[in-house]
Amino acid sequence: MSDLSAYGLNCTLKGGPAESSTQKMLDQVLHAIAGHGARTASDRAVDHDIKPGVRSDEGVGDAWPMLRQRVLASDIFVLATPIWLGQPSSVCKRVLERMDAFLGETDDRSRYPSYGRVAAVCVVGNEDGAHHVCAELYQALADVGFTIPAAGAVYWVGEAMHSTDYKDLDKTPDKVASTIAMLASNATHLAGLLKQRTYPGVG
Amino acid sequence: MSDLSAYGLNCTLKGGPAESSTQKMLDQVLHAIAGHGARTASDRAVDHDIKPGVRSDEGVGDAWPMLRQRVLASDIFVLATPIWLGQPSSVCKRVLERMDAFLGETDDRSRYPSYGRVAAVCVVGNEDGAHHVCAELYQALADVGFTIPAAGAVYWVGEAMHSTDYKDLDKTPDKVASTIAMLASNATHLAGLLKQRTYPGVG
Amino acid sequence: MSDLSAYGLNCTLKGGPAESSTQKMLDQVLHAIAGHGARTASDRAVDHDIKPGVRSDEGVGDAWPMLRQRVLASDIFVLATPIWLGQPSSVCKRVLERMDAFLGETDDRSRYPSYGRVAAVCVVGNEDGAHHVCAELYQALADVGFTIPAAGAVYWVGEAMHSTDYKDLDKTPDKVASTIAMLASNATHLAGLLKQRTYPGVG
Amino acid sequence: MSDLSAYGLNCTLKGGPAESSTQKMLDQVLHAIAGHGARTASDRAVDHDIKPGVRSDEGVGDAWPMLRQRVLASDIFVLATPIWLGQPSSVCKRVLERMDAFLGETDDRSRYPSYGRVAAVCVVGNEDGAHHVCAELYQALADVGFTIPAAGAVYWVGEAMHSTDYKDLDKTPDKVASTIAMLASNATHLAGLLKQRTYPGVG
Numbered sequence: 180m181s182d183l184s185a186y187g188l189n190c191t192l193k194g195g196p197a198e199s200s201t202q203k204m205l206d207q208v209l210h211a212i213a214g215h216g217a218r219t220a221s222d223r224a225v226d227h228d229i230k231p232g233v234r235s236d237e238g239v240g241d242a243w244p245m246l247r248q249r250v251l252a253s254d255i256f257v258l259a260t261p262i263w264l265g266q267p268s269s270v271c272k273r274v275l276e277r278m279d280a281f282l283g284e285t286d287d288r289s290r291y292p293s294y295g296r297v298a299a300v301c302v303v304g305n306e307d308g309a310h311h312v313c314a315e316l317y318q319a320l321a322d323v324g325f326t327i328p329a330a331g332a333v334y335w336v337g338e339a340m341h342s343t344d345y346k347d348l349d350k351t352p353d354k355v356a357s358t359i360a361m362l363a364s365n366a367t368h369l370a371g372l373l374k375q376r377t378y379p380g381v382g
Numbered sequence: 383m384s385d386l387s388a389y390g391l392n393c394t395l396k397g398g399p400a401e402s403s404t405q406k407m408l409d410q411v412l413h414a415i416a417g418h419g420a421r422t423a424s425d426r427a428v429d430h431d432i433k434p435g436v437r438s439d440e441g442v443g444d445a446w447p448m449l450r451q452r453v454l455a456s457d458i459f460v461l462a463t464p465i466w467l468g469q470p471s472s473v474c475k476r477v478l479e480r481m482d483a484f485l486g487e488t489d490d491r492s493r494y495p496s497y498g499r500v501a502a503v504c505v506v507g508n509e510d511g512a513h514h515v516c517a518e519l520y521q522a523l524a525d526v527g528f529t530i531p532a533a534g535a536v537y538w539v540g541e542a543m544h545s546t547d548y549k550d551l552d553k554t555p556d557k558v559a560s561t562i563a564m565l566a567s568n569a570t571h572l573a574g575l576l577k578q579r580t581y582p583g584v585g
Numbered sequence: 586m587s588d589l590s591a592y593g594l595n596c597t598l599k600g601g602p603a604e605s606s607t608q609k610m611l612d613q614v615l616h617a618i619a620g621h622g623a624r625t626a627s628d629r630a631v632d633h634d635i636k637p638g639v640r641s642d643e644g645v646g647d648a649w650p651m652l653r654q655r656v657l658a659s660d661i662f663v664l665a666t667p668i669w670l671g672q673p674s675s676v677c678k679r680v681l682e683r684m685d686a687f688l689g690e691t692d693d694r695s696r697y698p699s700y701g702r703v704a705a706v707c708v709v710g711n712e713d714g715a716h717h718v719c720a721e722l723y724q725a726l727a728d729v730g731f732t733i734p735a736a737g738a739v740y741w742v743g744e745a746m747h748s749t750d751y752k753d754l755d756k757t758p759d760k761v762a763s764t765i766a767m768l769a770s771n772a773t774h775l776a777g778l779l780k781q782r783t784y785p786g787v788g
Numbered sequence: 789m790s791d792l793s794a795y796g797l798n799c800t801l802k803g804g805p806a807e808s809s810t811q812k813m814l815d816q817v818l819h820a821i822a823g824h825g826a827r828t829a830s831d832r833a834v835d836h837d838i839k840p841g842v843r844s845d846e847g848v849g850d851a852w853p854m855l856r857q858r859v860l861a862s863d864i865f866v867l868a869t870p871i872w873l874g875q876p877s878s879v880c881k882r883v884l885e886r887m888d889a890f891l892g893e894t895d896d897r898s899r900y901p902s903y904g905r906v907a908a909v910c911v912v913g914n915e916d917g918a919h920h921v922c923a924e925l926y927q928a929l930a931d932v933g934f935t936i937p938a939a940g941a942v943y944w945v946g947e948a949m950h951s952t953d954y955k956d957l958d959k960t961p962d963k964v965a966s967t968i969a970m971l972a973s974n975a976t977h978l979a980g981l982l983k984q985r986t987y988p989g990v991g
Contacts, residue, residue, distance in 0.1 A: 192637040192682070231598040231631055231676060233669060263639060263682045264725045265513020270637060272675035276598070279670055289970060294938050307539055310468020310927060311514030317930060318923035319670045326978065327926065327936035329903050329987055336510055336542045340557035354543035360990050361898060368988060369935065372981040378938055379977060381969050395840040395885070434801040434834055434879060436872060466842060466885045467928045473840060475878035479801070482873055492767060497735050513724060520727055521720035522873045529775065530723065530733035532700050532784055563787050564695060571785060572732065575778040581735055582774060584766045671919020713945055716874020717920030741948045742916055746963035760949035 183370055185212045186253035187221035187301075188246070190260040190271035195223050200303045200345035204359075205259040207351065208301050208333060211363035212255060217370075221257075222246060224270050231273070235280040243277045250278075254370040255297045256325060258316055262304030262336070267312045275319040282323065288380025291324030295377035297370040298325035299362055302334035303345045309334035326373060328365040333358045386573055388415045389456035390424035390504075391449070393463040393474035398426050403506045403548035407562075408462040410554065411504050411536060414566035415458060420573075424460075425449060428473050438483040446480045453481075457573040458500045459528060461519055465507030465539070470515045478522040485526065491583025494527035498580035500573040501528035502565055505537035506548045512537035529576060531568040536561045589776055591618045592659035593627035593707075594652065596666040596677035601629050606709045606751035610765075611665040613757065614707050614739060617769035618661060623776075627663075628652060630676050637679065641686040649683045656684075660776040661703045662731060664722055668710030668742070673718045681725040688729065694786025697730035701783035703776040704731035705768055708740035709751045715740035732779060734771040739764045792979055794821045795862035796830035796910075797855070799869040799880035804832050809912045809954035813968075814868040816960065817910050817942060820972035821864060826979075830866075831855060833879050840882070844889040852886045859887075863979040864906045865934060867925055871913030871945070876921045884928040891932065897989025900933030904986035906979040907934035908971055911943035912954045918943035935982060937974040942967045 187209050191199040202223065209219040227242035236244045250256050260271035267275075281291040298320040302309045313332045321327055335355050337343045390412050394402040405426065412422040430445035439447045453459050463474035470478075484494040501523040505512045516535045524530055538558050540546045593615050597605040608629065615625040633648035642650045656662050666677035673681075687697040704726040708715045719738045727733055741761050743749045796818050800808040811832065818828040836851035845853045859865050869880035876884075890900040907929040911918045922941045930936055944964050946952045 192639065194637075225637055231600075231674075233598065264685055264728055265517070266678065266681070266721060266725065268637075269675045269678035269682055272672065272678045275672075276669045276675055289966070291938070307510055307512045307537070308514065309510045309542065310931070311511065311517070313930075314468070314514070314923040314927035315672060317926040317936065318919060319672065321922070321926060321936050321938065321940050322670055322919070324938045326938050327930050327940075329900070329930065329933045329935050331930050331936075334510070334542060336539075338540050338555075339512065339538045340555070340561070352541075352543070357898070357990070358543070364990050365987050368985075369982075372985060373978075376977075376981060378974050381966070381973050395842065397840075428840055434803075434877075436801065467888055467931055469881065469884070469924060469928065471840075472878045472881035472885055475875065475881045478875075479872045479878055492763070494735070513728070516727070517720040517724035518875060520723040520733065521716060522875065524719075524723055524733050524735065524737050525716070525873055527735045529735050530727050530737075532697070532727065532730045532732050534727050534733075560695070560787070567787050568784050571782075572779075575782060576775075579774075579778060581771050584763070584770050671923070713916055713918045713943070714920070715916045715948065717917065717923070720874070720920070740916070742945075743947050744961075745918065745943055745945045746961070746967070758947075758949070764949070 183217035183367060184253045185209060185217050185219045185255035185257060186249050187257035187259055188274060189221060189223045190268045190274060191223060192225060192268055192270060195226050198346055201259050201261045203346050204301050204303050204335065205257060207359055208257055208362065211359050212367060215363055215367040217367055224274055229273050229277060233276055233279045251292055254374055255299065255366050257299045257301055259301035260312060262302060262308035262312055265308035265311060267315055278323040288382045290378060290380040293324035295373045296325055297328055297366050299366045300332040302332065304336040305342050306337050306339050309336050326369060328369040330361055330365060333362050386420035386570055387456045388412060388420050388422045388458035388460060389452050390460035390462055391477060392424060392426045393471045393477060394426065395428060395471055395473060398429050401549055404462050404464045406549045407504050407506050408460060410562055411460055411565065414562050415570060418566055418570040420570055427477055432476050432480060436479055436482045454495055457577055458502060458569050460502045460504055462504035463515060465505060465511035465515055468511035468514060470518055481526040491585045493581060493583040496527035498576045499528055500531055500569050502569045503535040505535065507539045508545050509540050509542050512539050529572060531572040533564055533568060536565050589623035589773055590659045591615060591623050591625045591661035591663060592655050593663035593665055594680060595627060595629045596674045596680060597629065598631060598674055598676060601632050604752055607665050607667045609752045610707050610709050611663060613765055614663055614768065617765050618773060621769055621773040623773055630680055635679050635683060639682055639685045657698055660780055661705065661772050663705045663707055665707035666718060668708060668714035668718055671714035671717060673721055684729040694788045696784060696786040699730035701779045702731055703734055703772050703779065705772045706738040708738065710742040711748050712743050712745050715742050732775060734775045736767055736771060739768050792826035792976060793862045794818060794826045794828045794864035794866060795858050796866040796868055797883055798830060798832045799877045799883060800832065801834060801877055801879060804835050807955055810868050810870045812955045813910050813912050813944065814866060816968055817866055817971065820968050821976060824972055824976040826976055833883055838882050838886060842885055842888045860901050863983055864908065864975050866908045866910055868910035869921060871911060871917035871921055874917035874920060876924055887932040897991045899987060899989040902933035904982045905934055906937055906975050908975045909941040911941065913945040914951050915946050915948050918945050935978060937978040939970055939974060942971050
């Protein structure tokens with residue numbers, strides 16, 4: 180499986196080079212995936228001008244066509260988002276909206292361009308919201324054609340109504356570290372299987 | 383406003399008299415509401431045989447008609463639920479389903495029997511899910527005719543993937559205590575306004 | 586109550602003057618609210634440069650401070666969004682994120698600047714997602730201090746996996762029309778009560 | 789792949805033999821899966837006494853141990869639910885809660901008993917809620933160890949605020965039929981891959 184590749188999109192609201200808790204966890208996930216022999220890369224979505232809309236190209240100045248190409252060139256897509264008000268960030272929602280166009284881009288076996296690719300989710304907040312963010316991301320990612328591996332997410336939040344940041348933790352909590360290890364193992368295993376034999380589609 | 387009343391339903395999965403973190407927080411909320419002069423009472427839903435269905439009376443042995451009467455006899459309804467898998471409990475879902483019948487029980491001004499009543503939400507989990515549970519409960523409660531006060535919920539969860547129980551905390555966290563105080567103030571204020579002048583309806 | 590005002594934000598992905606189903610329904614809601622004597626106005630959020638972030642002012646070129654002022658100058662806030670992938674639009678999420686700052690802007694009675702204001706929700710999609718969008722919007726709006734009236738939303742979606750637009754319907758469905766009438770009645774009634782006697786807060 | 793098996797749980801609120809729209813769609817999905825050579829079976833959950841709780845066996849009279857065995861004996865698990873108030877049924881929530889126990893039942897490679905099994909979702913409502921129900925089911929199913937195939941759900945809902953039942957449609961809508969065909973193809977393909985080479989786990 181040494182020819183697998185993984186691509187991460189960090190959907191923080193903070194433009195680079197501001198420190199980002201979400202980037203910290205995304206980097207940890209990509210590092211673990213690299214440990215299984217995959218090439219990895221990532222972008223910070225807010226640094227690119229992703230236009231509002233639901234087409235694959237929204238015209239002059241739209242950064243999505245380039246990011247879309249990076250998503251589809253990879254076997255594993257890691258979507259990473261902070262939590263605001265218990266929900267995914269607006270930047271993350273923008274990315275999901277732009278993938279809605281996959282539904283109109285089927286091949287002659289009715290498969291979306293995302294078929295055969297695995298999606299994993301990475302969620303970071305201060306105090307609450309990780310399960311719901313996973314739910315929304317899983318649903319949107321599955322709807323647009325990605326496959327979700329067993330235990331396909333890793334998250335961290337602190338105690339209710341507290342404001343500690345993941346980036347400021349002295350040490351990665353053991354449960355987070357072991358979840359990252361399992362996620363990387365599951366995602367690369369499943370991506371390897373699907374790369375060898377993708378969905379046949381219908382038609 | 384000394385004639386206000388509040389009724390709480392604890393939707394824990396644990397039958398009485400087992401200790402319940404959800405009951406602990408519900409009792410704190412009802413105590414705070416009582417501090418504004420309202421009468422209060424509560425039940426543990428799982429101790430009653432609420433039949434599956436979406437009618438106000440599902441026949442022989444159905445405990446819902448009695449609980450429904452308690453809900454509608456009160457000015458403030460406090461729905462309290464634990465979090466499982468980041469979501470409200472099945473017992474809480476059962477209660478919400480049974481209130482779906484309100485939609486077919488309008489008066490000559492097209493008002494549901496719940497109109498003019500205020501709903502508040504109380505959510506307790508180990509580590510995550512409170513915002514989403516609030517979202518689902520607010521939506522279901524507003525759909526069936528309740529009014530949601532400003533900041534109409536209180537919740538507690540611990541750090542991600544940890545398993546501390548609210549009932550085992552030595553001390554109620556300050557933020558939880560101040561949120562309960564505000565919730566009680568807002569709910570009783572709004573219930574008092576609506577009791578004096580309820581929604582006029584249309585028709 | 587003739588001095589009430591309502592402000593609507595249309596969170597369509599389409600910039601003006603493109604026709605918008607969401608605007609059509611928002612206009613219907615605001616018209617019904619005006620029928621109760623309130624002044625009304627609205628903006629299309631995507632036509633304004635709302636910067637990513639969670640502060641009330643994100644600096645040079647940020648349109649949010651102006652929109653924020655319009656929200657807080659009104660007694661009723663109508664948040665209108667299309668549905669994409671079963672979820673609120675990224676533009677709507679951006680608006681909600683910016684209101685997160687209210688939580689840090691309390692007065693000496695611990696009240697957010699939004700206290701005493703009523704929020705209503707307006708949701709338009711092709712085929713599915715309205716209840717969930719209402720859930721997310723109710724939760725976020727209640728979290729940041731708005732009050733949700735009984736039956737505080739109106740929505741329209743068509744049959745599963747179909748693509749009819751609300752703007753292309755020959756006639757507003759009767760159920761949508763009666764729901765708009767009830768929403769306008771409830772929202773103005775509640776806003777009137779709270780304008781006369783707002784939440785006292787605690788402290 | 790002729791030795792694959794699929795098991796469906798219908799989470800309608802209606803006990804047998806009452807006609808169930810959810811059963812109709814579940815039967816269609818299982819029929820399509822059988823067309824790929826898999827053995828299929830299903831149960832109606834509400835006909836069994838699934839006790840409240842989060843352990844794999846809640847004691848005398850608990851029907852879950854038997855249903856749990858059927859879930860884990862199959863390669864594909866199809867969870868089918870009606871929509872009430874835009875949300876999964878209380879019966880469906882009960883089933884999900886009982887699978888929470890998988891998290892404590894890991895093998896020496898930290899794998900849940902569900903690892904290597906594929907889950908698909910089937911959702912039927914009158915008018916709205918399918919995407920959100922999918923989101924909650926995907927998240928819960930992935931959390932407890934199932935793998936979600938590309939486009940792993942089929943649903944039907946009618947126009948907003950209407951009350952047509954899926955069981956009363958003269959003809960299965962073309963989009964529903966083609967979605968069922970794709971779901972069956974994807975689920976059996978993925979289950980076949982994982983049956984040959986399941987997740988290796990970590991440790």
